[in-house]
Every structure is written in C-alpha cells, then in structure tokens.
Amino acid sequence: xxxxLTSRKEDYSKWYNELVVKADLAENSAVRGCMTIKPYGxxxxxxxxAELDKRFKExxxxxxxxxxxxxxxxxELEEKxxxxxxxxxxxxxxxxxxxxxxxxxxxxxxxxxxxxxxxVVRPTSEAVIWNTFKxxxxxxxxxxxxxxxxxxxxxxEMRTRLFLRTTEFLWQxxxxxxxxKKEAVEEAELINALYADFAENFLAxxxxxxxxSESEKFAGAVETYCIEAMMQDGKAxxxxxxxxxxxxxAKAFDVKFTSxxxxxxxxxxxxxxxxxxxxxxxxxxxxxxxxLVLPPNLAPIQVVIVPIFKNDEQLELISExxxxxxxxxxxxxxxxxxxxxxxxxxxxxxxxxxxKGIPLRIAIGPKDLExxxxxxxxxxxxxxxxxxxxxxxxxxxxxxxxxxxELFNKAKAFRDDHITKxxxxxxxxxxxxxxxxxxxxxxxGTAETEEKIKExxxxxxxxxxxxxxxxxxxxxxxxxxxxxxxxxAKAY
Amino acid sequence: xxxxLTSRKEDYSKWYNELVVKADLAENSAVRGCMTIKPYGxxxxxxxxAELDKRFKExxxxxxxxxxxxxxxxxELEEKxxxxxxxxxxxxxxxxxxxxxxxxxxxxxxxxxxxxxxxVVRPTSEAVIWNTFKxxxxxxxxxxxxxxxxxxxxxxEMRTRLFLRTTEFLWQxxxxxxxxKKEAVEEAELINALYADFAENFLAxxxxxxxxSESEKFAGAVETYCIEAMMQDGKAxxxxxxxxxxxxxAKAFDVKFTSxxxxxxxxxxxxxxxxxxxxxxxxxxxxxxxxLVLPPNLAPIQVVIVPIFKNDEQLELISExxxxxxxxxxxxxxxxxxxxxxxxxxxxxxxxxxxKGIPLRIAIGPKDLExxxxxxxxxxxxxxxxxxxxxxxxxxxxxxxxxxxELFNKAKAFRDDHITKxxxxxxxxxxxxxxxxxxxxxxxGTAETEEKIKExxxxxxxxxxxxxxxxxxxxxxxxxxxxxxxxxAKAY
Numbered sequence: 001x002x003x004x005l006t007s008r009k010e011d012y013s014k015w016y017n018e019l020v021v022k023a024d025l026a027e028n029s030a031v032r033g034c035m036t037i038k039p040y041g042x043x044x045x046x047x048x049x050a051e052l053d054k055r056f057k058e059x060x061x062x063x064x065x066x067x068x069x070x071x072x073x074x075x076e077l078e079e080k081x082x083x084x085x086x087x088x089x090x091x092x093x094x095x096x097x098x099x100x101x102x103x104x105x106x107x108x109x110x111x112x113x114x115x116x117x118x119x120v121v122r123p124t125s126e127a128v129i130w131n132t133f134k135x136x137x138x139x140x141x142x143x144x145x146x147x148x149x150x151x152x153x154x155x156x157e158m159r160t161r162l163f164l165r166t167t168e169f170l171w172q173x174x175x176x177x178x179x180x181k182k183e184a185v186e187e188a189e190l191i192n193a194l195y196a197d198f199a200e201n202f203l204a205x206x207x208x209x210x211x212x213s214e215s216e217k218f219a220g221a222v223e224t225y226c227i228e229a230m231m232q233d234g235k236a237x238x239x240x241x242x243x244x245x246x247x248x249x250a251k252a253f254d255v256k257f258t259s260x261x262x263x264x265x266x267x268x269x270x271x272x273x274x275x276x277x278x279x280x281x282x283x284x285x286x287x288x289x290x291x292l293v294l295p296p297n298l299a300p301i302q303v304v305i306v307p308i309f310k311n312d313e314q315l316e317l318i319s320e321x322x323x324x325x326x327x328x329x330x331x332x333x334x335x336x337x338x339x340x341x342x343x344x345x346x347x348x349x350x351x352x353x354x355x356k357g358i359p360l361r362i363a364i365g366p367k368d369l370e371x372x373x374x375x376x377x378x379x380x381x382x383x384x385x386x387x388x389x390x391x392x393x394x395x396x397x398x399x400x401x402x403x404x405x406e407l408f409n410k411a412k413a414f415r416d417d418h419i420t421k422x423x424x425x426x427x428x429x430x431x432x433x434x435x436x437x438x439x440x441x442x443x444x445g446t447a448e449t450e451e452k453i454k455e456x457x458x459x460x461x462x463x464x465x466x467x468x469x470x471x472x473x474x475x476x477x478x479x480x481x482x483x484x485x486x487x488x489a490k491a492y
Numbered sequence: 493x494x495x496x497l498t499s500r501k502e503d504y505s506k507w508y509n510e511l512v513v514k515a516d517l518a519e520n521s522a523v524r525g526c527m528t529i530k531p532y533g534x535x536x537x538x539x540x541x542a543e544l545d546k547r548f549k550e551x552x553x554x555x556x557x558x559x560x561x562x563x564x565x566x567x568e569l570e571e572k573x574x575x576x577x578x579x580x581x582x583x584x585x586x587x588x589x590x591x592x593x594x595x596x597x598x599x600x601x602x603x604x605x606x607x608x609x610x611x612v613v614r615p616t617s618e619a620v621i622w623n624t625f626k627x628x629x630x631x632x633x634x635x636x637x638x639x640x641x642x643x644x645x646x647x648x649e650m651r652t653r654l655f656l657r658t659t660e661f662l663w664q665x666x667x668x669x670x671x672x673k674k675e676a677v678e679e680a681e682l683i684n685a686l687y688a689d690f691a692e693n694f695l696a697x698x699x700x701x702x703x704x705s706e707s708e709k710f711a712g713a714v715e716t717y718c719i720e721a722m723m724q725d726g727k728a729x730x731x732x733x734x735x736x737x738x739x740x741x742a743k744a745f746d747v748k749f750t751s752x753x754x755x756x757x758x759x760x761x762x763x764x765x766x767x768x769x770x771x772x773x774x775x776x777x778x779x780x781x782x783x784l785v786l787p788p789n790l791a792p793i794q795v796v797i798v799p800i801f802k803n804d805e806q807l808e809l810i811s812e813x814x815x816x817x818x819x820x821x822x823x824x825x826x827x828x829x830x831x832x833x834x835x836x837x838x839x840x841x842x843x844x845x846x847x848k849g850i851p852l853r854i855a856i857g858p859k860d861l862e863x864x865x866x867x868x869x870x871x872x873x874x875x876x877x878x879x880x881x882x883x884x885x886x887x888x889x890x891x892x893x894x895x896x897x898e899l900f901n902k903a904k905a906f907r908d909d910h911i912t913k914x915x916x917x918x919x920x921x922x923x924x925x926x927x928x929x930x931x932x933x934x935x936x937g938t939a940e941t942e943e944k945i946k947e948x949x950x951x952x953x954x955x956x957x958x959x960x961x962x963x964x965x966x967x968x969x970x971x972x973x974x975x976x977x978x979x980x981a982k983a984y
Contacts, residue, residue, distance in 0.1 A: 030566055030623050031559045031611065039554035039639065046555065062531035063538065067523045068613075068644055068660050069582075072589070074522055076599045086589040090561075091601050092613065093585045095648040097564070097578040107568045109583050109610055118601055119523065121560075121584065121613075131522050141835065147531065152560055152644065156587040168560050343633065 005355075007289045012233040016284060020162045023292045023355055025279065033160035033167030040356065041279060043300035045170070048278060049150065051202050051297075052172060055194055061146045061174060066128050068152075069119035074127045078252035081126055084219020088156040090121040090167075121154040126220065126245070126271055129175045130253040137177060137267060139258045144187070145177040163280035164237075164492050171275035174242075177267045179257065181246070184268035185223075188244040191272045192225035195240035203278065204295040204408040205229050205285045206415045207239055208438070208487065210463030215447045218271075222246035228462045228487070230415040231284040234436020236462045236489035239281050242272035280492070285411050286380075292357025293380050295407050296400040303329055303396060304358045305338045306349045308365035315340065318364050321389065325362065325374070328393040334400065354379060359403050360396060380407060419487070425453075425477050428488070432457055438489050440468070442482035444475035453477055459488045497847075499781045504725040508776060512654045515784045515848055517771065525652035525659030532848065533771060535792035537662070540770060541642065543694050543789075544664060547686055553638040553666060558620050560644075561611035566619045570744035573618055576711020580648040582613040582659075613646040618712060618737070618763055621667045622745040629669060629759060631750045636679070637669040655772035656729075656984050663767035666734075669759045671749065673738070676760035677715075680736040683764045684717035687732035695770065696787040696900035697721050697777045698907045699731055700930070700979065702955030707939045710763075714738035720954045720979070722907040723776040726928020728954045728981035731773050734764035772984070777903050778872075784849025785872050787899050788892040795821055795888060796850045797830045798841050800857035807832065810856050813881065817854065817866070820885040826892065846871060851895050852888060872899060911979070917945075917969050920980070924949055930981045932960070934974035936967035945969055951980045 005022065006014045021027050025041030028034075037045065053063070069092060076082045096113030100106045122128065129147070136142060154168050174191060178184040192209055199205045207227035217224035221243035229239045250256070250266040259265050286293040296302050305326060307318040319340055326336045337358075339349055346363065353361055363375040374392065377384045380403055387395060418437025422428040431439050443449060443461065454460050464486045475482045497514065498506045513519050517533030520526075529537065545555070561584060568574045588605035592598045614620065621639070628634060646660050655661075666683060670676040684701060691697045699719035709716035713735035721731045742748070742758040751757050778785040788794050797818060799810040811832055818828045829850075831841055838855065845853055855867040866884065869876045872895055879887060910929025914920040923931050935941060935953065946952050956978045967974045 027624075027627075029559045030563055030620065031561045034559035034561060036559065036624050037557040039556045042556045043554070045557075062535070064531045064534045065529040065537075065662065067521045067526035067528065068646065069523045069526060071522055072599060075589075076597070079597060082589075082599060086591075086599055089587070089589050090584045090611070091586040091589065092582045093601065094583040095581070097567075097574075097581050097583065097612070099578075105568070105571060107564060107574060107578055109585065119582070120589070128522065132519075132528050135519075154560065170557065 005289060005291060008232065015289070016280075017162065019283060019287060019291060020280075023357065025283070025292075026162045028162065031167070033157055035162050035166045035168075037170075037276065040300065044282070044294070044298050045276060045279060047298050047300070048203070049172075052198060052274070053150075055198060056148050056172075056174070059190065059194065061148045061176075063149065064147050065149055065151070066125050066132060068122055070122055070125075070128045072118045072120060074131050075120045077127060078130075078220050078249055080248070081124075081220030085123040085155070089123060090154045090156055092119040092121065122151070123153055123155045124271075124273075125149065125151070125153075125173055126175065126249055127253075130249040130255060130269070133175075133177055133267070134253055134255045137255055137257050140179050140260050143177055143179045143257060143267070144183060146174070146187070147176065148172055148174045161280075163276055163283070166276075169276045171273050173273040174271060176270045177250075177255070178270075179259065179265075179268070181268050184246075184270050185244050188223070188225055188242045188270045188272065191270070192227065192240070192242040195242065195272075195274060196227045199227055199229065199239055200408060202295075202297050203282055203285075204297075204404055204411060205239065205281055206408065206412040208463060208465050209467070210465040210487070212241070212463060213447070213450055213461045213486070215450055216461060218243045220245060220248055222248065226463050228438075228489075229281050229285065230418050230437060230489075231281070231492065232414065233284075234418055234490075236438060236487075236491040237277075237281050237284070238462070238491065239278060240272070240274040243270060245269035245271060286407055287357065290382065291355035293407070294357035294359060296359045296404045299357065299359050300335065301337045301356075301358050302335045302400055303337075303360045303362060304349075304353050305336065305362045305364065306346055306353075307340055308346050308363055310366075314366050315342070317369060318366070321369060322362075322364055325389065325392060329396060332393055332397050334393070334396065350377075354382075359400060362392075378403065421485070422476055423473075428459075428476055429457060432459055432490065436490065438462065438487040440485045440487055441476045442473040442484075443486050444478050444480035444482055449475060449477050453488070457490075459490050462487045462489050462491060497781060497783060500724060507781070508772075509654065511775060511779060511783060512772075517775070517784075518654045520654065523659070525649055527654050527658045527660075529662075529768065532792065536774070536786070536790050537768060537771060539790050539792070540695070541664075544690060544766070545642075547690060548640050548664075548666070551682065551686065553640045553668075555641065556639050557641055557643070558617050558624060560614055562614055562617075562620045564610045564612060566623050567612045569619060570622075570712050570741055572740070573616075573712030577615040577647070581615060582646045582648055584611040584613065614643070615645055615647045616763075616765075617641065617643070617645075617665055618667065618741055619745075622741040622747060622761070625667075625669055625759070626745055626747045629747055629749050632671050632752050635669055635671045635749060635759070636675060638666070638679075639668065640664055640666045653772075655768055655775070658768075661768045663765050665765040666763060668762045669742075669747070670762075671751065671757075671760070673760050676738075676762050677736050680715070680717055680734045680762045680764065683762070684719065684732070684734040687734065687764075687766060688719045691719055691721065691731055691770075692900060694787075694789050695774055695777075696789075696896055696903060697731065697773055698900065698904040700955060700957050701959070702957040702979070704733070704955060705939070705942060705953045705978070707942055708953060710735045712737060712740055714740065718955050720930075720981075721773050721777065722910050722929060722981075723773070723984065724906065725776075726910055726982070728930060728979075728983040729769075729773050729776070730954070730983065731770060732764070732766040735762060737761035737763060778899055779849065782874065783847035785899070786849035786851060788851045788896045791849065791851050792827065793829045793848075793850050794827045794892055795829075795852045795854060796841075796845050797828065797854045797856065798838055798845075799832055800838050800855055802858075806858050807834070809861055810858070813861060814854075814856055817881065817884060821888060824885055824889050826885070826888065842869075846874075851892060854884075870895065913977070914968055915965075920951075920968055921949060924951055924982065928982065930954065930979040932977045932979055933968045934965040934976075935978050936970050936972035936974055941967060941969050945980070949982075951982050954979045954981050954983060
C-alpha cells in the first residue's frame, strides 16, 4: 500500500512533499533542483494549459517561440531586469565535449570549444523578445503585437521544492507591444483579471487581485499586477503576475514606431506569466490527509468505476453494466475509467483513487446488479451514498459541477477567514504567530518599513489590493500616514 | 509589396530561405543557429502537434516532462549515444553572473559560481529518462511504460538553416520500456507506421518507410526505422525516425525488472521523434514560386474572404453577405478569415494570401451581390471560378478535402517519378547529376562501400525500404552480392 501520508497537522511541508510524489505528480531528478513531471501530474498541467491557451487566443493573442538562449550582451541591456536575474542564471560557455584523456570512456568539456560570448539560459524572455520585436515593429499599423510563448525557463534557485520553486520550470510568458500607455496598462489589467477568473472558475482557487509594492515588483517593470492565493497552512502563494513595463524595454532595445501622426515614438510594453507553480497551489488549496483532492475541471479521470466481485462470472455481469454506465458518462463528455484489473483488490483501488483525488468513485457489486443501484463516493467529502443506475449520468454531470463550486466555496471561506485586520505591530505579530493568513494593515508606503517588517517577521507585502476598504490610516509600524491597508503574509 | 520571391529554378535554396521568412514562418535570431518561430509558422506547428498528440494518446502513450539538463556523468553512461552527440553539446558550466568590474553596467560570469559537474543541454533525452525509468520500473506489472515528451533540444550545428537544421529545435520524443524484445520491436514499427500515416494523410507528404543502414542509424540504437520524403529539388529529407534500442540503455543505466517468472531481466527500449524539421518538409514539398501552398489540414486560415468595393456603402452591403458566408463555413468547422481592412487594396491582399498559402480565396464585389455569385480562387492551382453563393459552404467543404488529396497525389507523382533504378556506378552518377531523387541500387551491405559512395557523390543511403522488389543482385559499386536494392539520395 502506498498510503500512510504524513498529516497536515503533523508537518504541512512534509505532507506536501510526500503527497506530490505519492500521487505521481512529480519527483526530483538527478539534476539539482530540476523536477520530473510524471504523467499524472503532466495530464493535470495539460488541462491548465489548454484552458489558458483558449482564453489567450480568445483575447487576441498568438503563440510563437523564441530561443532558449540569450546572448549576454542582450541580456544585460535592460539593466534592472539584468540585475534582478543575474544571480540565478545558468550560463552556457562551451559547445562541445571530447574524450577525457585522463579517464578512458569518459567525457570532458573541450577547452577549445569556448564560446566567444556566453549564452544565458532564459530565466525570462523579455530581452530576446524585445530584440526580435525591434524587427517586427515599424509603424502604428504593426501594433498592438500580442504574443504568448509556452516554454521552459531556468532560474538557479538555492532552495527548491517540487512545483513551488524549481530550477527549471514550465510556464507561459505573454509579451505585448502597444502604441499608447493607456492601452498597455489596459492589457496588463486585462490579463491579471483573466488569471483571476481562471484561478477561481477553473482551478477553484480564490485569489486577491492587486499591485505589488516597489520592492516586490518584477525587475524592469513599472507596475506588477498579481493574484495572490492562500494555502491551508496560512501562507500566501503568488499565483500569477502581469507587468506593465512602460517604455523600459523599448528604450533598452531601441524599439520605436511611426505613429499615425508620423512621429517616432517608443513602444509601450507588458509581460505576464503563470507557471507549473500553479500545480503546487492546486495541491495545497484543496487536498487533505488522505491525498489529492482535484476540482473536476482538472481531474484527468473524473469518475472511476470499481467492480466488486468474487469470481469471473460476477465480474462479467458487472462489467456489462459498468461499461454501459461508462459509455453514458462519456457521451456527456465526462472522463471515466473502468478499472477491471484482477491484479488488485477493491480496497487497494479505493485507497489509490483517493490518493489520486478522483472526484467520484462508483462501486458495483452483485447486490447492486439486483437492486439496479451503485455505491457513489465523493472524494472531497469522503462521503458515500447509494444511487439508482437509471439516470446516473445526469446525477453525476450535476454533481461534478457542484463539487467544482463547493471546492471553491470551501477554499474561499477558509481564505476569507484568514484575512485579519491588525492595527498595531504587536497585534500583527500575534496574528502572524497564532493564525497566519493575510494580515490587512496600514503601511507608510516606504521600502524601508517593508524591509524592517520582513526582517522581524518574515512577512512581506503580498499586494496592495484593488478591493476592500480604502480608508486612510496610520502605518502600524511607524505611525506615519497610510493611504490604504495592504495585505501582508508569509509566503511561498 | 512583399512579393518578388526568387524562383525555384533560379535558386532553390534561396527560394526556400526567402519564402520561410517572407511568409512569416520563422526567422533567424540573435543567437547563432537558433530560430524564432513566428506566429503564423507556430500556428502550423500547433496543428501538427495536436494531431500527433491525439494519435500518441490513442495508441496508449502518456505525456510527461523531464529536465532540460543532463549531468555529464549520466550523459556519458551509454557510450555510443554519448560519442554520437558529444561534438554538438551546449554545456552549462556556471550558475551566476556578476557585475563586470572592468565594464560598468555590464555583466560577466562569476568565476566562483562554477558547477562541480557540468550540465549538458539535452540533445536528446535517453540518458535523463532512463536514469528516471530506473526508479519507475520494478516488475513486469510496470511494463510497458509508454511516455512521450514535447520539448526543446539543442544540437550545436555548424551550418544551420531555418527549420531544417537549427541549433535549438522543438520536437516530441517518445521513450518506451518493454518486457520483451518482440514487444519493443513492434512498438518501434507501430510508431514508424504512425509517422508515415501522419505524413501522408495529414501533411500530404508521401514517404518511404524503411530501415537505416548501420552508419546512418541513431547513436545507441540497434535498429533505426525511418520515413523518407522527397523534396522538389530532388533531395531527400528524413522526416521522422523510430529506434529499437535493444537493452543498450537498460544495461547502461542498470534498469531491470522482475519477470512474471520471478527472474531479473533487462528492459527493452524504443525511442522516436519528429521535429520542427517537418515544417521545412511541408514548405519544400508543396510550395511554388508564388509562395506557400498549405494542405488544408495545416492551414491556420483555410478560406479568406476579400471584399471588392469602391465606397463605404458597397463595403457595408458586401460585408453583410461575407459575414453570412463566413458563418456558414464556420458552422462546418472551416477556419475562415474575413479581411475587411480598408488600409490595404484587394490586389495587395490577394498577393499576401497567395504568399501565405491560404487554400481558398473568395472575392465578392458589387456585381456578385447582384448575381448571387462569388469568385473562388484555388491557391494550389492558381485557378479561379465563379460560384453561386447558395450552397457555397458544401462546395468548399468538399473542395478542401479534394485539395488535401490532390496535393498528396501531386507530390506522390513527383516522388514516384524520382525513384530511378541504377545498375552501374556510372549510371548512378548520371542520374544523380541529371535528375536527382532516390536512386534504387544494389549495395554490398558494407559501411566501407557506403562511405566511398558518399565521398565520391555526396549521396547517402536514405533507407533500406520495406516495400518494392526484393530481388537479389550485385552491388553497383563493388559487384559483390546484394540482398536487395536500397535507396540512395543526396539529402537535407
């Protein structure tokens, strides 16, 4: 049995690490900090990709593909961006291996195959893309240019965790170019709203939309919009960001266009991305001590059917019924698996599908055949009911929608319960210690105060939220004026 | 106007290079040998991906994702594979940049951030995947394991050409593990047949299936199956390969399983892939001196509608009809664009869509409104007819199928016309010089003879074909015994 998962209460971090591996989502690889995404995990990622890709295309974006490598001389052009990523860059310096004269049958880097210019493995693609956009943009007629890329990126992280922080990860990165500031700001906002809607209505993860503080924003951005989620241990997780880049990259890469007035002007830019990190958010939002809990939208298998039988004759009769049920479900577009393996017992299968987070499990035994019934188990509630076979597909179709909605409601109730106001630093520290979650507090707007609070508590400003009360007040740390409350939290 | 493409007769190679750029498929990037795949080119690649992905899943394969980097010590384990790729490996040696003290505002590699072990950027993933499979396979119950990965790979090529040979390219690589040799051989054959069917019935590219000779097979394989296509200039192009790897990787990475007899045995393997190279094959199989010709299956836009008008009033009336036609086509699943831009003249649009290979163009002017007709232009034949608006969607639905089939027929007729028998080396050289194409000739089966022929003529053995006559004969070069004719050609 694969069971015996550490409980969340016992050790949340250990629970997560074990679950990701035991549920076959991902595992560590031979390369420090790089993960292998296993087929079951990748199937869930594919569902996220397909939905996002559809939404990007519906909003007028096109996919393209840009090189993995960034020549150092391009990488360093936008100085803030370069400075922000320089410390975590994997660098290619050579282009050939040769036989190692000292170790027969082994290889070494060929010292004569040194590159004239080092290549940075992209940590993000602004540099290489803006260098390309320079050739694509001449006039206002070429704008807006709205491009997305699905790609792998590399950031040399010192402490890594599966999905949450890995040296290599998969993501999509959008890069757009606009004739006006207004249009670029609107694009950054549109995408942040798209991410929020995707998180809430597809992943069932409630998020708070807002702006990052100066210290937390993307290196090279004028403003960073973000969506922030709350995990079950009271720590926040940044689930997506959308950046208004101003004219920073256009100036660094000299990208101008002829306006409809005939003037030469710099282009306005945005970039935005979500990554395989969302897989971590998905696990930590919904799952429990028994294993994964998957929202039906994300489940590679939505319904599993397990036969309960003592002999081949029984199995044959049950299979006939099970296959009919499976067909009726498939005709409604529901993803079903009928597990008729004789190599594993029902109890083993139940535990396995519980661990894997299959939303609904149908069990059929000889008595069910007599009664025209099935046993239906809900993974999220760990509940069981007996249902009639007749019309089961309609019941399940509705139930899957309910589960999707209820998982969101449950996560939202938890999240809402974990937004607490603090009006003094003492109160702030107490809440952080006792309950965690988002703490809504006044802040004087300076990076200095933000830094001190971080040093003392490890909590950072997750965002300056768009919604919520906007009344002014006094900074809980310095007592200076504050325009509105911001959300602090310890974060992944 | 973007026109004035070099003609194929004038300079085939130049025609190809110009066309790929002018039709917005791809362009060179700032990184030597790496391309940028532009949105139009990427949209075509996505169609290939979607179809292949569907076929892989239908045949029981699952997607997963493995790391970009391969530690050198793993890379060198399977010696033949390592030897085959060592000369073209990009190698990461450092993980950080720092400010360059000699050049303010610029960066350099941080000499203190040198990796203990160099990382090879994957040229192919057998090493990293078999190292992972070791942890996944214990018993015969874990087999077969049938995994596919969509990824980027890097091979440091000296002479590069867009799509055909680039330092970084996109591909899929399948990696499977089996309990028996028979099953692994069957898998390699199944995939080669899948590739052939995909090439012929989806890309409309006729291919010849066969085996590679010892010298041409994949480094580390026991047998390499392949599909070979013929381009319009008489040069062959390897469009896909499927390898039976025997126990080579299982032995190198010590991957054993407990058989149903309770014995420890090595696992049998296959790997297989197709890449963005197929984009080059697509262009060079069907396109002409006017630009791209796309098989309807691959066309991001299958039908474009262009209004012919002198004033806004006319445009409005035409648009009403054009939108109705577009809707009727879309309801049949046909991809349509209505180009009502007033910034470009019809003639400009005609040339643009001709260049981009849109299979069908509808033009509607004021007279068509009166007559209830449209002008319908076929890109592949450069022909025009007048058709009734009534029932146009049915006509077009059938026409798209016809075009798909006729493109294949045309390419197959050309290919069949470019398979020529040669019974002496003189004859062989004459054909190669005058006509090119595949030359079907007897060969004594030795690498030595193969190498000499290559030195003298630049022609290589493309494959030992499965079909065609199997009569024995005498090697056209040495006069020694030959079991069957093989296909030679100059190749991309």
